[in-house]
Amino acid sequence: MSEHxxxxxxxxxxxxxxxxxxPIVRFGADLMSFPTPRNLNYWYTFGGIxxxxxxxxxxxxxxxAMHYDASGTGAFLSVERGIMRDVNYGWLIRxxxxxxxxxxxLAVYLHILRGMYYGSYKAPREVLWLLxxxxxxxxxxxxxxxxxxxxxQMSFWGAKVITSLxxxxxxxxGPLTQLLWGGFSVDSPTLNRFxxxxxxxxxxxxxxxxxxxxxxxxxxxxxxTGVNVKSKTDTLPxxxxxxxxxxxxxxxFVILFAVIVFYIPxxxxxxxNNIEANPLVTPAHxxxxxxxxxxxxxxxxxxxxxxxxxxxxxxLGVLFALPWLDTNKVRSMRYRPAARIFxxxxxFFSLVxxxxxxxxxxxxxxxxxxxxxxxxxxxxxxxxWLSRIATLYYFAYFLVITPILSRTEKTLPVPDxxxxxxxxxxxxxxxxxxxxxxxxx
Numbered sequence: 001m002s003e004h005x006x007x008x009x010x011x012x013x014x015x016x017x018x019x020x021x022x023p024i025v026r027f028g029a030d031l032m033s034f035p036t037p038r039n040l041n042y043w044y045t046f047g048g049i050x051x052x053x054x055x056x057x058x059x060x061x062x063x064x065a066m067h068y069d070a071s072g073t074g075a076f077l078s079v080e081r082g083i084m085r086d087v088n089y090g091w092l093i094r095x096x097x098x099x100x101x102x103x104x105x106l107a108v109y110l111h112i113l114r115g116m117y118y119g120s121y122k123a124p125r126e127v128l129w130l131l132x133x134x135x136x137x138x139x140x141x142x143x144x145x146x147x148x149x150x151x152x153q154m155s156f157w158g159a160k161v162i163t164s165l166x167x168x169x170x171x172x173x174g175p176l177t178q179l180l181w182g183g184f185s186v187d188s189p190t191l192n193r194f195x196x197x198x199x200x201x202x203x204x205x206x207x208x209x210x211x212x213x214x215x216x217x218x219x220x221x222x223x224x225t226g227v228n229v230k231s232k233t234d235t236l237p238x239x240x241x242x243x244x245x246x247x248x249x250x251x252x253f254v255i256l257f258a259v260i261v262f263y264i265p266x267x268x269x270x271x272x273n274n275i276e277a278n279p280l281v282t283p284a285h286x287x288x289x290x291x292x293x294x295x296x297x298x299x300x301x302x303x304x305x306x307x308x309x310x311x312x313x314x315x316l317g318v319l320f321a322l323p324w325l326d327t328n329k330v331r332s333m334r335y336r337p338a339a340r341i342f343x344x345x346x347x348f349f350s351l352v353x354x355x356x357x358x359x360x361x362x363x364x365x366x367x368x369x370x371x372x373x374x375x376x377x378x379x380x381x382x383x384x385w386l387s388r389i390a391t392l393y394y395f396a397y398f399l400v401i402t403p404i405l406s407r408t409e410k411t412l413p414v415p416d417x418x419x420x421x422x423x424x425x426x427x428x429x430x431x432x433x434x435x436x437x438x439x440x441x
Contacts, residue, residue: 008025008029008033032238035229037222043110045249046108046114050104054205057097057104060094064083067083068149070192072187073188080150095261099257099265101143103253104139112136117333118334119331120222122326129323135208144162145197146198151191152273153275156186156279160186165305168305180193185279225414226332226334227416227417227418229418288357295315296357297387314395315394315395321398328405328407335413336411338405342397343397349393349394350390356387360383
């Protein structure tokens with residue numbers, strides 16, 4: 001796709017003058033006319049959905065920053081009373097921003113799973129995948145810092161727990177933790193630091209997204225079959241074919257978003273976060289937002305603090321290494337039945353990790369399992385042990401199963417052309433060609 005030649009022709013004197021100095025109109029026109037594989041399905045619309053989510057977060061975040069008081073004494077009231085009650089439509093803006101984070105992560109998880117299933121990380125798209133992983137890590141950092149800003153009980157103690165993890169590193173751990181805190185404990189300086197970074201990082205994400213889009217337009221889109229585009233008849237212009245498809249998907253997504261914002265705006269909010277931060281009272285159960293729960297479960301599953309932090313970092317690191325762990329030449333799991341099974345098992349155990357992360361680490365009994373002195377007692381450490389089993393499979397999938405399958409799996413025959421899965425009947429025919437009349441025998 002890198003050989004795509006621009007078809008833009010400036011029509012007026014001004015556009016010709018601008019095109020020789022800042023070809024921004026040409027850039028936009030080339031994006032719209034960019035040749036795209038003809039067999040993309042709705043799983044490929046999440047890029048547009050994520051761009052929409054990022055725009056919503058930036059716009060609502062700027063408005064909220066105008067009314068937020070980044071101090072330990074004023075943060076909670078500026079959110080709960082100022083923004084939610086005194087600012088015109090403040091409740092709506094905060095609802096869009098807070099629930100938009102959850103919708104953002106929902107879309108990005110589906111986007112990542114689609115990329116893994118269809119092998120979108122394989123050559124020549126390694127840089128595209130790496131940039132996507134960088135965006136994901138930046139999103140996690142931004143979301144965590146934003147979670148602290150309401151300065152409720154869960155925000156305060158979540159910040160204390162997570163920032164304390166840096167103290168596990170020898171030598172540099174203590175100074176690094178104090179740098180994050182801005183002192184010797186989580187307080188107003190910590191809140192100021194997090195507010196500044198939370199405001200800055202979305203613009204960094206937007207810059208990396210621009211690189212991500214640039215990296216996409218060099219090799220072009222992958223597709224569900226994983227077959228390389230071989231001719232112009234294998235492609236369609238991005239506009240209007242895929243702009244309309246993306247727009248429809250965004251509208252469906254917006255309906256779901258609106259239902260949450262207007263009918264269940266507190267669905268993802270922790271009850272304890274409606275209580276102002278109190279360093280003298282610890283919540284019964286400190287838990288992060290749902291989109292960070294699998295990593296929180298991995299952290300808790302490992303008894304040693306430093307090893308747990310390294311395990312948490314490793315859970316993200318294996319995503320960066322995936323293009324070099326999976327060396328099978330076949331991209332799409334449509335033609336890799338064994339890999340497909342292990343992949344869905346990995347999704348199941350990732351969901352198990354999410355559930356374990358939401359549970360209390362001690363004294364929880366797994367529903368449905370027998371408990372009693374004459375059977376097996378699954379009591380105190382049941383969730384911890386389930387987390388360890390799921391964590392083991394999480395890493396085994398990337399570090400053991402994927403490399404072995406890359407060398408040993410017998411794949412199904414891969415079609416020679418994009419036409420094979422698209423046109424299931426008759427002879428493949430280029431777009432615009434007239435259909436042959438039927439003959440009656």
